Amino acid sequence: MIGFIGTGLMGFPMAQRLLSAGYPLMVYNRTRAKAEPLQAEGAVLAETPGEVFSRCDIIFLMLTDGPAVKEVLSSIPRVQFSGKMIVQMGTILPEESLEFARTIEDAGGEYLEAPVLGSTPEASSGRLIVLVGGSREQYQQMLPYLRLFGPEPFFLGEIGKAATTKLALNQLIVTLITAFSISLGMVQAGGGDVELFMRILRQSALYAPMFDKKLERMLNRDFRRPNFPVKHLLKDVRLIIKAAQHVGISTEVLQSIQDILQQAVDAGWQDLDYSAIFQVLARGERL
Ligand SMILES: NC(=O)c1ccc[n+]([C@@H]2O[C@H](COP(=O)([O-])OP(=O)(O)OC[C@H]3O[C@@H](n4cnc5c(N)ncnc54)[C@H](OP(=O)(O)O)[C@@H]3O)[C@@H](O)[C@H]2O)c1
Numbered sequence: 001m002i003g004f005i006g007t008g009l010m011g012f013p014m015a016q017r018l019l020s021a022g023y024p025l026m027v028y029n030r031t032r033a034k035a036e037p038l039q040a041e042g043a044v045l046a047e048t049p050g051e052v053f054s055r056c057d058i059i060f061l062m063l064t065d066g067p068a069v070k071e072v073l074s075s076i077p078r079v080q081f082s083g084k085m086i087v088q089m090g091t092i093l094p095e096e097s098l099e100f101a102r103t104i105e106d107a108g109g110e111y112l113e114a115p116v117l118g119s120t121p122e123a124s125s126g127r128l129i130v131l132v133g134g135s136r137e138q139y140q141q142m143l144p145y146l147r148l149f150g151p152e153p154f155f156l157g158e159i160g161k162a163a164t165t166k167l168a169l170n171q172l173i174v175t176l177i178t179a180f181s182i183s184l185g186m187v188q189a190g191g192g193d194v195e196l197f198m199r200i201l202r203q204s205a206l207y208a209p210m211f212d213k214k215l216e217r218m219l220n221r222d223f224r225r226p227n228f229p230v231k232h233l234l235k236d237v238r239l240i241i242k243a244a245q246h247v248g249i250s251t252e253v254l255q256s257i258q259d260i261l262q263q264a265v266d267a268g269w270q271d272l273d274y275s276a277i278f279q280v281l282a283r284g285e286r287l
Pocket of ligand 1: 005006007008009010011029030031032034062063064065067068069071072089090091092116117118119120227228229232236
């Protein structure tokens with residue numbers, strides 16, 4: 001049986017992908033209610049992470065952050081790691097990933113990091129970009145499962161490489177949404193024609209598809225039903241700052257964006273879509 005721990009925004013549709021491919025699946029979520037609907041699709045519900053480790057040989061983890069992964073792994077007697085393949089798919093620091101690999105391998109288990117790019121629509125349709133760190137043999141071995149999440153999982157090299165690449169890519173999410181918010185805010189506040197601005201932008205080398213994905217939410221100032229909430233982007237900015245500092249990359253811009261995201265959290269918008277950063281940068285009447 002396959003195990004899946006963490007059926008939140010991303011984990012839930014990913015667990016569904018494993019079920020619809022016909023794999024017997026045991027799921028665990030700290031808040032039980034979020035995993036319960038998977039029972040109707042054939043999943044076995046575990047009461048504890050330990051139950052998943054005692055019944056499954058391959059275990060996927062899709063948890064908030066490194067401390068959450070640590071808490072779950074710490075609840076498992078180390079002997080239970082022996083012979084297991086643990087695939088960590090959340091966005092965490094490369095150092096955290098290396099620490100988990102050491103703990104699990106020292107206990108006779110295997111560890112693969114496989115963070116993903118893309119959001120809940122891509123998780124549901126199996127179009128995530130999966131970034132894999134570990135050995136090439138482990139990558140090959142896990143490909144049939146990882147292909148359910150994304151058609152072309154990339155092999156990045158040893159543990160830590162995929163975690164670093166994921167943070168480098170998320171750095172672009174953070175700075176692009178900030179840059180787009182400022183430009184859109186300037187056009188709107190200056191009484192400009194937003195559709196004309198977008199037509200020009202789409203024809204230019206400055207365009208990123210993310211702009212159109214977020215435009216409607218931003219124009220309506222309706223950031224409910226998040227794919228990726230403000231609180232997780234703030235978590236990622238903190239990780240990106242740490243990872244950048246570790247290798248001597250300037251973090252001044254990122255620290256300002258961290259402050260801006262913190263303002264969004266302080267305003268109570270932590271569970272809204274991350275494009276709510278627009279509301280901090282270019283204040284509107286409605287939210
Ligand atoms: N959402 C996206 O668009 C997206 C895209 C790419 C990558 N990611 C990354 O994927 C990971 C999951 O994101 P998500 O959006 O699915 O987040 P989410 O909806 O908040 O889910 C987080 C999951 O972690 C569990 N969890 C948190 N702390 C825990 C703990 N101490 N012990 C046990 N379980 C714990 C939560 O359980 P409860 O339900 O009990 O809280 C929930 O199942 C994050 O690292 C995120 O950065 C997200």
